Amino acid sequence: MTERDEDRADALFHALSDRTRRDIMRRVLAGEHSVSTLAANYDMSFAAVQKHVAVLHRAGLLTKRRRGREQLAGGDVRAVRSVASMLTELEHIWRGRIARIDELVATDNTGSDTGSGPGSGVGSDAALNRPDSDNQKD
Numbered sequence: 001m002t003e004r005d006e007d008r009a010d011a012l013f014h015a016l017s018d019r020t021r022r023d024i025m026r027r028v029l030a031g032e033h034s035v036s037t038l039a040a041n042y043d044m045s046f047a048a049v050q051k052h053v054a055v056l057h058r059a060g061l062l063t064k065r066r067r068g069r070e071q072l073a074g075g076d077v078r079a080v081r082s083v084a085s086m087l088t089e090l091e092h093i094w095r096g097r098i099a100r101i102d103e104l105v106a107t108d109n110t111g112s113d114t115g116s117g118p119g120s121g122v123g124s125d126a127a128l129n130r131p132d133s134d135n136q137k138d
Contacts (some may be wrong), residue, residue, distance in 0.1 A: 008060075012083050015059035020044075021052050028062050029075035038073065 015021055020042060027033055027041070039049040053073050056062045060079045065072050 009086055011059040012061065012079070012086070015055050015061055016083065018052065018055075020049075021056055024049075024052055024056060024073075025061060025075060025080070028073050029077065029080065032072050032074040034067075034070040034072055036070065 016025070023041075024038055027038060035050055035053055036046065038053065039046040042049055053062065053064070057064050057073075061076055061083075062079075063074050063076055065074075
C-alpha cells in the first residue's frame with residue numbers, strides 16, 4: 001500500500017471505530033437523512049451528531065448535500081466496499097500466516113521427540129538438582 005492508501009485506511013477505520021458513527025452509517029446507507037433527523041435518534045446534542053457526520057464525511061464514507069435549509073447525509077457504498085476490500089486483504093494475509101504456523105507446528109510435532117530428552121527437565125539431572133526444602137540444612 002502507498003502512504004496515501006495507508007492514510008485513507010487510517011481515516012476510514014478511525015471513522016468506523018465509534019459506535020455512534022457506525023450507527024449513523026447504517027442509517028444513511030439505508031437512505032438519505034437530514035442531520036437534524038439523525039440527531040433526533042441520539043441522546044446527545046445536535047452539534048455532537050454534526051461532528052460525527054463531519055468525521056464520516058472527511059473519511060469519504062458519506063456524502064453531504066443541501067436541500068433548502070437542511071443538510072442531507074447519504075452513505076457512499078463504494079467507500080464501504082473499499083473498507084470491506086481492505087479487510088478481505090488483511091484476512092488473506094492472516095489466514096496465510098496461520099496456515100504457515102500450522103505447517104510449522106505439524107512439522108515440529110512429527111520431526112521431534114516428546115520433550116523427554118536431554119535438557120528438557122523431564123527425567124534429567126536438572127530435575128534431581130532442584131533445591132528442595134526437605135534437603136536443605138539449617
